Amino acid sequence: MNKLKCKIVGCITLALVAGSLFAQQLSITSFQRNGLLTWTNPPGTNAFAVQWTPSLTSSWFNAAPPLDSIITTNSQTTVSVAIVPPTSFYRVVEGFGPQALRGTWILIIAIATNPGNNASTIYFTADGNGVLTNAAIFNPQSPPGFYSISNAGSMTLTFAANETDSVTGRFVDANDVSFTGFGTAMRVQDVSLCAGNWSGTLSETNDPNGLASYSVALTVTTNGSVSFSGSLGTGSGLMFALAPTNGASSAFIKTGLNSSNPYNQIQLIGTLSGNTITGSFNTDSGTGANAILGTVTLTR
Numbered sequence: 001m002n003k004l005k006c007k008i009v010g011c012i013t014l015a016l017v018a019g020s021l022f023a024q025q026l027s028i029t030s031f032q033r034n035g036l037l038t039w040t041n042p043p044g045t046n047a048f049a050v051q052w053t054p055s056l057t058s059s060w061f062n063a064a065p066p067l068d069s070i071i072t073t074n075s076q077t078t079v080s081v082a083i084v085p086p087t088s089f090y091r092v093v094e095g096f097g098p099q100a101l102r103g104t105w106i107l108i109i110a111i112a113t114n115p116g117n118n119a120s121t122i123y124f125t126a127d128g129n130g131v132l133t134n135a136a137i138f139n140p141q142s143p144p145g146f147y148s149i150s151n152a153g154s155m156t157l158t159f160a161a162n163e164t165d166s167v168t169g170r171f172v173d174a175n176d177v178s179f180t181g182f183g184t185a186m187r188v189q190d191v192s193l194c195a196g197n198w199s200g201t202l203s204e205t206n207d208p209n210g211l212a213s214y215s216v217a218l219t220v221t222t223n224g225s226v227s228f229s230g231s232l233g234t235g236s237g238l239m240f241a242l243a244p245t246n247g248a249s250s251a252f253i254k255t256g257l258n259s260s261n262p263y264n265q266i267q268l269i270g271t272l273s274g275n276t277i278t279g280s281f282n283t284d285s286g287t288g289a290n291a292i293l294g295t296v297t298l299t300r
Contacts, residue, residue, distance in 0.1 A: 026094050029076075038078040039092050045153060045171055047071045047096040050081060052088050060091065062099075065128075069099040071174035095151040100171065102128030104191055104224070106242055106250050109183040121269045123188070123240045123250040124159075134238060136252035137161050138265050138284050157185075186242055192222040193241040193272060194249065200298035202232075202266075202281055207292045214263075218251075218298065228253045232263050241272040249277055262292045275300040 026048075028039045037050065050067040051060040062068040067079060081090060104125045122136035124145065132145030141160040149155045153171040157179070158164060169179035175187035198218040204211045216230035220239050228235040232255050239251035251268035258264060262285035270279025277298040285292040 026092065028092060031081075031090070035081045035083050036078055037081050037090065037092070038076065040076045041094070043073070043075045045071065045073050045173055046094060047100055047153060047171070048077065049093045049095075049097065049099075050079060050090060051093055052090050054088055056089055063090075065099070065102070069097065069102065069128075071096075071100060071171060073173050096149050096153045096171065097151075098126075098130045098147070098149055099128040100149055100153075101126040101147060101155070101177075104134075104188040104240055105177070105185040106188060106240060106248055107179075107183055107185040108248060110181075121248050121250045122267065123238065123252070124157075124185075132157075132159070135159055136238070136250050136267055138267070186248075188240045188242060191224045191240055193244055193247065194220045194224065194239045194251075194277075195222045196220060196275075196300040198277070198298040198300050200277075200296065202294055202296050204292065204294040206289075206294065208290055211294075216298075218253075226251060226253060228255060232266075233257050237266075239268070241277075243272070245273055247272045249279070268296055270296060270298075 026039060026041050028037065030038045048070045050063040052063055053060045063081065067081065070077060070079060104123060106121060106123050109120050124132050125134040126147060127133050130146055130148060131143050132147060133143055135144040137144060137159050139162045144161065145157065145159045147155060147157045155169050155177060156166055157169065158166040167179045167182045169177050172178050177185040179185065198220065199216070201213050201215055203213045214231045216228065216232065218239070219227040224238045224240050226237040226239050228237060235253055235255035237251055237253035239249065241247045241249035249270045249272045253266045253268070255264055255266065262283040265284035267282040268279065269281070270277040277296070279296055281294055281296045283292045
């Protein structure tokens with residue numbers, strides 16, 4: 001983060017105590033005794049962090065989430081700060097950091113420009129420190145990826161699997177990242193949208209050994225964890241969606257089958273509408289004529 005673009009206030013005097021070279025760009029306009037802190041900044045997509053220190057001669061610390069990453073397209077922002085007695089000083093620092101990506105996202109891949117990607121929708125989870133802790137990709141490494149974010153909000157996202165793929169993009173706003181020539185990632189606002197007991201069918205549309213269908217059942221918890229069962233065995237994974245109605249959904253299941261079985265890993269790509277998910281699935285198999293894939297229908 002850019003340590004120069006900041007303003008500082010003391011929680012006792014509630015007054016500005018230090019200026020900034022960039023005061024014309026970032027300016028704290030009020031800090032109330034109830035903890036409401038307001039600042040102004042130029043329009044655009046900007047990121048800020050509220051920081052605090054017990055003394056102006058001590059180190060500065062990021063406030064607890066979500067105050068350590070405030071992404072806004074507004075020219076004025078107001079946040080509520082939990083003032084720590086008896087004396088503390090606060091400042092607002094401008095610039096993106098790795099905490100800006102913290103959370104779970106669904107990446108919608110533009111198939112038209114990436115025809116080799118069977119999975120048009122995959123989720124990934126960022127830890128806020130540059131590591132992807134989960135991703136709906138086949139044969140993921142541990143961890144399954146990494147990322148870096150510049151002070152200005154540009155990003156490099158790297159998925160680590162049998163083949164390592166990197167894409168670059170930029171924050172559009174707090175909940176959207178546009179990846180150049182690849183697709184768009186949208187923040188999952190509610191990881192519990194898919195919670196419940198699901199049953200349905202995987203129906204093959206392509207299989208060099210002949211088409212088949214498989215009954216499946218999924219129990220999804222409020223944090224997105226999946227317990228998988230059915231005619232393909234038992235396993236586990238994760239499932240998320242962007243909205244309760246017409247929301248893109250993404251799941252990744254490890255079935256527990258032998259790694260030589262194409263169904264040992266399954267990607268589910270669909271749309272959540274109330275208590276139904278419809279879409280497609282991919283397996284850990286070949287490509288083109290050798291790929292085993294099909295459609296999925298699930299009911300809660």
